[in-house]
Structure formats: C-alpha cells, structure tokens
Amino acid sequence: MSKAPVRVAVTGAAGQIGYALLFRIASGEMLGKDQPVILQLLEIPDEKAQNALKGVIMELEDCAFPLLAGIEAHSDPLQAFKDTDYALLVGARPRGPGMERADLLAANAQIFTAQGKALNAVASRNVKVLVVGNPANTNAYIAMKSAPDLPAKNFTAMLRLDHNRAASQLAAKAGFKVGDIRKLTVWGNHSPTMYADYRFATVDGKSVKDMINDQEWNANVFLPTVGKRGAAIINARGLSSAASAANAAIDHMRDWALGSNGEWVTMGVPSNGEYGIPAGVVFGFPVTTENGEYKIVEGLEIDAFSQAGIDKTLAELQGEQDGVKHLL
Ligand SMILES: NC(=O)c1ccc[n+]([C@@H]2O[C@H](COP(=O)([O-])OP(=O)(O)OC[C@H]3O[C@@H](n4cnc5c(N)ncnc54)[C@H](O)[C@@H]3O)[C@@H](O)[C@H]2O)c1
Numbered sequence: 001m002s003k004a005p006v007r008v009a010v011t012g013a014a015g016q017i018g019y020a021l022l023f024r025i026a027s028g029e030m031l032g033k034d035q036p037v038i039l040q041l042l043e044i045p046d047e048k049a050q051n052a053l054k055g056v057i058m059e060l061e062d063c064a065f066p067l068l069a070g071i072e073a074h075s076d077p078l079q080a081f082k083d084t085d086y087a088l089l090v091g092a093r094p095r096g097p098g099m100e101r102a103d104l105l106a107a108n109a110q111i112f113t114a115q116g117k118a119l120n121a122v123a124s125r126n127v128k129v130l131v132v133g134n135p136a137n138t139n140a141y142i143a144m145k146s147a148p149d150l151p152a153k154n155f156t157a158m159l160r161l162d163h164n165r166a167a168s169q170l171a172a173k174a175g176f177k178v179g180d181i182r183k184l185t186v187w188g189n190h191s192p193t194m195y196a197d198y199r200f201a202t203v204d205g206k207s208v209k210d211m212i213n214d215q216e217w218n219a220n221v222f223l224p225t226v227g228k229r230g231a232a233i234i235n236a237r238g239l240s241s242a243a244s245a246a247n248a249a250i251d252h253m254r255d256w257a258l259g260s261n262g263e264w265v266t267m268g269v270p271s272n273g274e275y276g277i278p279a280g281v282v283f284g285f286p287v288t289t290e291n292g293e294y295k296i297v298e299g300l301e302i303d304a305f306s307q308a309g310i311d312k313t314l315a316e317l318q319g320e321q322d323g324v325k326h327l328l
Pocket residue numbers: 011012013014015016017018042043044049090091092093094111131132133134135136158159161162190240241242245
C-alpha cells in the first residue's frame with residue numbers, strides 16, 4: 001500500500017538554497033523514494049518574491065515528480081505551517097550594508113519569533129524543524145522559545161554543512177574516500193568559531209588522528225579552513241553557498257527521519273546539559289538517529305585543546321542569545 005503524503009514546509013522557497021533544495025525533496029531524496037510529499041512554500045509578501053515563487057512552482061510541476069502530491073504557495077506562516085510534519089526554515093534576513101551583527105540578530109529575531117509562534121499554533125505536534133537561515137543556531141533558539149507547546153527537541157539548527165566540509169578536508173589530507181569516515185563531529189555554533197573535531201574519527205577502524213598526526217595542521221590549517229569555508233565561497237562566487245547548503249539540509253532531515261544506522265552525524269540541537277553546555281543552548285553535537293529521534297553521543301573525553309574550542313564557540317552563542325533575550 002502506498003504511504004500517505006507528509007507535509008513539508010520550506011521558507012525562503014524562491015531563494016537560491018530553495019532552488020537547490022525543493023527539487024530534491026520532491027524527488028524523494030530527503031524522505032525516501034516511497035514517501036509522497038506536499039510542499040508548503042513560504043515567501044515574503046512581496047510581488048517580486050511571490051512571482052519568483054510562481055516560477056519555481058511551474059518548474060516543479062514540469063518535473064512531473066511522481067512523489068509530489070501537492071504544492072502550495074504562501075506569504076503567511078500561519079498558512080504555510082498548517083499541519084506541517086517537517087519545516088525547513090531557510091528564509092532569513094541577510095546582512096545589509098552598514099548592518100551590525102546586533103541589527104542582524106534583531107531583524108532575524110522578528111522573523112523567527114513570528115515563525116516559531118506560527119509553528120506553535122498550527123504545525124503537527126511532531127513537526128521536525130531545521131533552521132538553515134543564519135544565524136542558524138540562534139534563530140533555532142528563538143523559534144524554539146516562541147513555540148512553548150511544541151517539544152524543544154524538535155527544533156534543530158544546521159551544522160551538517162560544517163560536518164560535510166570537515167569530512168571532505170580530512171579525506172583530501174589523509175587520502176581516504178570521504179564516505180568512509182565515521183565518528184566525526186563539529187561542536188557549537190554555525191560560525192567561524194565552530195570546533196570541528198576528528199579525534200574520534202575512524203576509517204576502516206583506523207584512527208584518522210593517528211593517520212594525520214599533525215596538530216599544527218589541525219590548529220592552523222584544518223580548523224580555519226572549515227570555519228571560514230562559507231566566507232571563502234562568498235568571496236569566490238559572490239553569493240553564499242547554496243547547493244552544498246541544500247545538500248546538507250537534505251542529509252540532516254533524511255538522517256533525522258530515516259535514521260543514521262548507528263553512525264554519528266552532527267546536528268545543532270538544544271542541550272540538556274551534555275558536556276557542560278547549559279540546557280537550552282542550541283549547539284552542534286555528535287548524535288545518532290533512530291526511529292525519528294536523535295540522541296547525543298555522550299561520554300566522550302574532552303581534552304584541553306578541545307575544551308578551549310568548545311568554550312569559545314559556546315561563549316559566542318551565549319552572547320548571541322543574550323543579544324535577543326529582550327525580544328523573546
Ligand atoms: N546553516 C548553514 O549552513 C547555511 C549555509 C548557507 C547559507 N545559510 C543561510 O541560509 C539563508 C538563505 O540563503 P540563500 O542563499 O537561499 O538566500 P537568498 O537571499 O537567495 O534567499 C532567501 C529567501 O528567503 C526569503 N525570505 C526572507 N525572509 C523571509 C521570511 N520571513 N519568510 C519567508 N521567506 C523569507 C527571501 O525573500 C529570499 O527569497 C541565509 O540566511 C544564509 O546565510 C546557512
């Protein structure tokens with residue numbers, strides 16, 4: 001018997017990540033090749049954005065995806081999030097000329113407060129939320145705080161792009177296939193302060209740290225390369241990463257929904273106090289996923305170098321949260 005369709009809301013649907021994301025969701029790459037989806041697309045109530053969204057919808061129709069059971073265009077989150085099972089919050093306010101970080105935080109706080117409230121009011125009680133729009137961790141925190149009737153654990157932020165970037169850099173350095181790496185993680189904030197950690201990583205059971213055996217490379221090449229990769233892409237393309245960001249969003253949601261088969265993946269999730277991260281802070285952690293639930297990998301030893309990295313990214317995140325406290 002064929003499965004009933006699930007509802008997938010995507011915000012910022014006419015943006016560049018949206019364009020790289022929607023076709024893959026509709027083709028079954030996110031939720032499985034047997035899972036029909038109804039896309040509930042949200043864009044700002046602006047003629048240009050709504051027209052662009054119409055064009056994207058025409059293209060989705062023209063793909064004739066067998067799994068695409070419906071497409072809706074919205075400008076109101078209360079409609080876009082109605083009964084939604086999955087919500088990918090991609091649309092956000094980009095930093096404009098002369099805009100300070102605090103202004104960016106405040107502009108996004110407005111968006112994610114409204115969207116959190118709308119999810120709280122109308123989404124499925126089991127909705128799985130992924131925040132992609134930057135600052136992703138803090139936006140997820142704001143949405144979570146604005147949705148008190150939904151479980152906090154259902155609000156996550158995207159650290160998977162950082163995880164995938166780290167895997168790729170390590171594979172190139174040590175000469176293994178990128179798909180063979182296990183037990184990699186990225187701690188903290190999706191920002192240059194993130195701490196990518198391959199101390200536990202293995203390939204065919206062998207330690208990646210031992211293979212590389214170069215702390216100078218770790219501290220002065222690997223970490224800055226992964227941390228500043230987003231900026232490097234903006235410099236090269238004149239636009240921020242889109243296809244790789246959409247790919248990471250697919251990876252994040254697929255693993256959350258369908259399971260990681262015991263493998264570690266990185267998700268930004270609200271802490272329950274693990275590793276000394278204060279409860280509620282949305283932080284990149286190693287997790288495993290099964291039956292639609294994620295579980296933080298616990299009991300890992302944190303050495304002094306790693307603790308310093310974790311402390312730094314935590315301090316930045318707490319600063320961001322303090323900056324929006326008065327708006328929540
Ligand atoms: N977490 C990550 O790893 C990661 C990676 C890359 C990009 N990003 C972030 O993702 C976001 C989107 O990037 P993009 O390249 O697609 O940007 P974009 O400017 O091409 O598209 C964003 C779209 O969002 C829409 N939008 C803005 N506010 C909205 C709202 N309140 N409701 C609905 N739609 C809204 C805009 O109209 C626009 O069409 C940015 O914040 C970017 O910094 C995050």
